[in-house]
Amino acid sequence: MTTQPPQDMFAGVKVLDLSRGVAGPLTSMMLAEFGADVIFVEHPRSKDESRVWPPFKGGLSAYYATNNRSKRTIAVDMKRPEGLEVILDLARGADVVMQNFTPGAADRLGVGYEAIRAINPRVIYHSVSGYGQTGPDRGKRGYDPVLQAGSGFMSITGEKGRTPVKSMAPVADVSTGIYGFAAIQGALYYRERTGEGQHIDLAMFDIMVSMLSVIGSRYLLTGKVPERHGTENPQRVPSAAFKCADGVYLQAVPGQRQWPDFCRLLGHPEWIEDERFATPYARVAHEEVLYPLVHEAMLAKPAAQWRQEFDDHAIVCGPINDLKAVFEHPQTIARGMIQSYEAPGVGEMPALNLPWKMSKTPPSIRRPPPRFGEHTVEILKEIGRTDEAISALIQAGVVADMVPHAQVGPAQ
Structure with a gap:
């Protein structure tokens, strides 16, 4: 073939x-x-x-x-x-x-x-x-x-x-x-x-x-003008950037299936049975109570340790990278997102690649x-x-x- x-x-x-x-x-x-x-x-x-x-x-x-x-x-x-x-x-x-x-x-x-x-x-x-x-x-x-x-x-x-x-x-x-x-x-x-x-x-x-997108659809359905929420997702609680013991922020998004493990890792297994936090809807309704508790608990360990523990339990999380970290990241390099070309009279120029990976018709800098x-x-x-x-x-x-x-x- x-x-x-x-x-x-x-x-x-x-x-x-x-x-x-x-x-x-x-x-x-x-x-x-x-x-x-x-x-x-x-x-x-x-x-x-x-x-x-x-x-x-x-x-x-x-x-x-x-x-x-x-x-x-x-x-x-x-x-x-x-x-x-x-x-x-x-x-x-x-x-x-x-x-x-x-x-x-x-x-x-x-x-x-x-x-x-x-x-x-x-x-x-x-x-x-x-x-x-x-x-x-x-x-x-x-x-x-x-x-x-x-x-x-x-x-x-x-x-x-x-x-x-x-x-x-x-x-x-x-x-x-x-x-x-x-x-x-x-x-x-x-x-x-x-x-x-x-x-x-x-x-x-x-x-x-x-x-x-869904934020606009939410307004059309409810007539309620949305507020600003920073790194928080008002439809999915907790989902935010949390400060860790070393001052690094980690964006963490535990789903319902991961919620019990998240509570145990943070040292608060009692949250699992707490009716205020037991379901996604309950957590949204009581976000003003829950968020301060999670922020305090996340200060107990450095970001790298949290990331490892969360990864081990399939809890979605990730650091807030600056551009230096992004462009040096192994995933960025592995996906070929940084390219370069020679420009006459200028020399080598770095470039962001297009994101499409196509087996038959890939794009390229011409x-x-x-x-x-x-x-x-x-x-x-x-x-x-x-x-x-x-x-x-x-x-x-x-x-x-x-x-x-x-x-x-x-x-x-």
Whole structure:
């Protein structure tokens, strides 16, 4: 029996990405690392804003690199008639066109859904915006912290009785990138069966509301606005980060089957028969009594000892790792979550790998993040522009040729 070599899931798929920032570029980067040919469009003078966000290595922004590796790039001023003509020529041959302009802006630029569909009826047109193409807030710009706040996500994050807290991880941007990747996959599958393209209207606000998940469903069922609970889970008691004898915090989540062993290990077998704590519902009802008792008991031993004892009794627990611990963790290394690549003029760059482990179509880093305008000439030739025409476009400032990373961001 022979093993087939890995295949590219999106081999032959062409993506024209007009988006900027994080959410859109993250989606197209995922498509690229599964084999799609992604052309990332920048403006000849303003460039993508994430290119100048620190930290830098050799002028290459880690922020830009995280979301734009494995792509090709072209610098075009689509507000100029010659530039718009280039974009439309690229769109004619694209399977997917992506943009994250404020609703209405793409139409004014001549690259809205109807304009692209008129020249490419099978196109999958992916619009990302803060609040979507419809509704009273459609014209507002959306940024990750504002979406965390306005969606209710921030209202349930933080310690009980204290101010709301923003997640340091850009959850609105990243979740929108992942949802976009899923939506485009579904649209490609639908087109494969029917031959029809479609418009995907993806709103970061909608996604953050959907991320409320069971907490949102709980409110819809009860009408009760949830409080902040820090590390505690109000539906599963006890479930929290507990301080141990050595000052290390351990997140522990004993289930009902493990509750008797948990009580014995903490030195309180009497809790097993205590009617206030005997069932999950009872423990939730009496959490104000139970939590102080568990916190006090956990101070008796260091975290490593608790972890071993809990593991021996199938009680789910784990430390609160900082990023140093995460990236040095054997599980992180074993799962290949840290990769690296060589970037011209920069050297070796570390990178977070995509999480999907697929036996037939694994993703991989195809090329380093493109230098500004790196593939402008190459791409223009692919759509039939002659050397003379390309030189004229460059001279007129309609397109830009390659600029090294060190000339875009601070060289460090």
